[in-house]
Amino acid sequence: MPELSAHVRDVPVNQIREITEAAWATPGAIVLSIGEPGFALPRHVLEAGMACLDRDETNYTPNAGVPALREAFAARFREHNGVDIGADRVYIVDGAQQGLHLAMSLLLSPGDEILIPNPGYPTFAMTSRLLHAVPVGYPLYPEHHFQPRIEDVEALITPRTRVLMLNSPSNPLGAVLGEELTRSLVELAQRHDLWIISDECYEAFTYDVPHISPARFDSDVPGEARVFTSLTLSKTYGLTGLRIGALVCPPGLERKMNNVMESIVSCVASPSQYAAIAALTGPQDYVSDAHAHYRANRDSASAVLESKGIPFLSAQGAFYLWADVSHVSGGDVRSWVRKFLADSGVSFAPGTAFGSIGEGWIRIALCAAQEDLVEGLGRLPARN
Numbered sequence: 001m002p003e004l005s006a007h008v009r010d011v012p013v014n015q016i017r018e019i020t021e022a023a024w025a026t027p028g029a030i031v032l033s034i035g036e037p038g039f040a041l042p043r044h045v046l047e048a049g050m051a052c053l054d055r056d057e058t059n060y061t062p063n064a065g066v067p068a069l070r071e072a073f074a075a076r077f078r079e080h081n082g083v084d085i086g087a088d089r090v091y092i093v094d095g096a097q098q099g100l101h102l103a104m105s106l107l108l109s110p111g112d113e114i115l116i117p118n119p120g121y122p123t124f125a126m127t128s129r130l131l132h133a134v135p136v137g138y139p140l141y142p143e144h145h146f147q148p149r150i151e152d153v154e155a156l157i158t159p160r161t162r163v164l165m166l167n168s169p170s171n172p173l174g175a176v177l178g179e180e181l182t183r184s185l186v187e188l189a190q191r192h193d194l195w196i197i198s199d200e201c202y203e204a205f206t207y208d209v210p211h212i213s214p215a216r217f218d219s220d221v222p223g224e225a226r227v228f229t230s231l232t233l234s235k236t237y238g239l240t241g242l243r244i245g246a247l248v249c250p251p252g253l254e255r256k257m258n259n260v261m262e263s264i265v266s267c268v269a270s271p272s273q274y275a276a277i278a279a280l281t282g283p284q285d286y287v288s289d290a291h292a293h294y295r296a297n298r299d300s301a302s303a304v305l306e307s308k309g310i311p312f313l314s315a316q317g318a319f320y321l322w323a324d325v326s327h328v329s330g331g332d333v334r335s336w337v338r339k340f341l342a343d344s345g346v347s348f349a350p351g352t353a354f355g356s357i358g359e360g361w362i363r364i365a366l367c368a369a370q371e372d373l374v375e376g377l378g379r380l381p382a383r384n
């Protein structure tokens with residue numbers, strides 16, 4: 001058989017999938033390793049998708065998406081972030097992951113470097129490798145509450161650096177970037193003439209702190225603006241399988257984006273786009289119920305970890321807890337999560353799925369039913 005291409009061989013294994021697939025194959029396992037919201041979808045969202053099929057509206061849509069959906073995303077962005085954008089800057093994509101791929105395809109040439117958080121979401125490295133680019137992790141240290149330091153990021157910038165990737169609220173950390181730090185990161189990108197891709201998948205889920213979008217500090221002048229904002233309905237509305245997201249772009253790039261989109265997926269499935277319009281413009285109580293569920297789960301999970309003396313990062317956003325299991329993981333948390341699943345029937349994502357700094361840590365997804373979460377965490381060996 002001929003060889004696969006070199007850049008495909010370089011794409012790292014996704015350790016979240018690795019453990020989760022093992023958990024799905026384990027009868028009775030409590031799966032706390034994957035961030036999949038478990039709610040049933042509101043009826044009006046499903047009906048809007050079905051009505052699109054009933055109308056036989058199943059042709060190609062414009063590359064950038066159905067105009068009403070672009071406007072719905074733009075309205076939400078204006079309202080949530082106070083940034084005055086038009087629908088022409090919103091590009092509808094096949095979930096945030098395709099939006100990240102689209103943005104990276106536009107910005108990275110072979111050999112270019114992209115600064116990604118370590119620990120950070122695994123596909124930041126996977127997708128950049130797939131595009132023949134070089135992911136360079138900027139460190140988020142426990143002693144700095146896993147927040148980036150400008151000097152650490154700046155020290156990694158080389159003449160090949162093109163993109164700074166930000167992700168707040170963070171998967172896996174649940175950390176949220178504050179206003180001053182966000183502004184400083186945008187200024188850093190301006191000083192070094194870098195693009196920013198800001199992954200804001202979890203913007204609907206912060207707890208007692210505001211979500212700050214880097215786009216707030218960006219210029220709106222074509223040629224000077226540099227922030228791409230990646231949004232998704234996967235997390236906010238639990239629409240993971242419908243594959244709907246949006247990439248909010250700097251002004252003036254749409255024609256270039258059309259070409260790239262055409263060569264990847266052409267456009268997003270039309271029933272998904274109509275379901276998304278209903279989700280964005282219809283009643284929002286579903287989102288507030290999900291928010292309350294995650295907050296309650298965060299609090300009960302935190303109480304279990306505290307009672308066992310297990311250190312963890314207090315989550316201000318997203319739906320994950322980041323916990324230190326170095327008292328049991330023996331320096332190889334990837335193997336330990338496999339053994340824990342086999343012995344105790346509970347799966348966690350190993351911290352190493354998110355970068356080298358994750359050794360000794362696990363990510364606990366807070367999406368499960370509260371009793372399963374508390375039962376699963378109750379099986380962790382205490383530290384005290």
Ligand SMILES: Cc1ncc(COP(=O)(O)O)c(C=O)c1O
Nearest residue numbers: 095096097121171201232234245
């Ligand atoms: C930080 C982050 N970015 C992107 C994605 C991909 O989201 P989507 O399902 O919309 O492609 C996820 C999904 O878990 C995520 O956590």
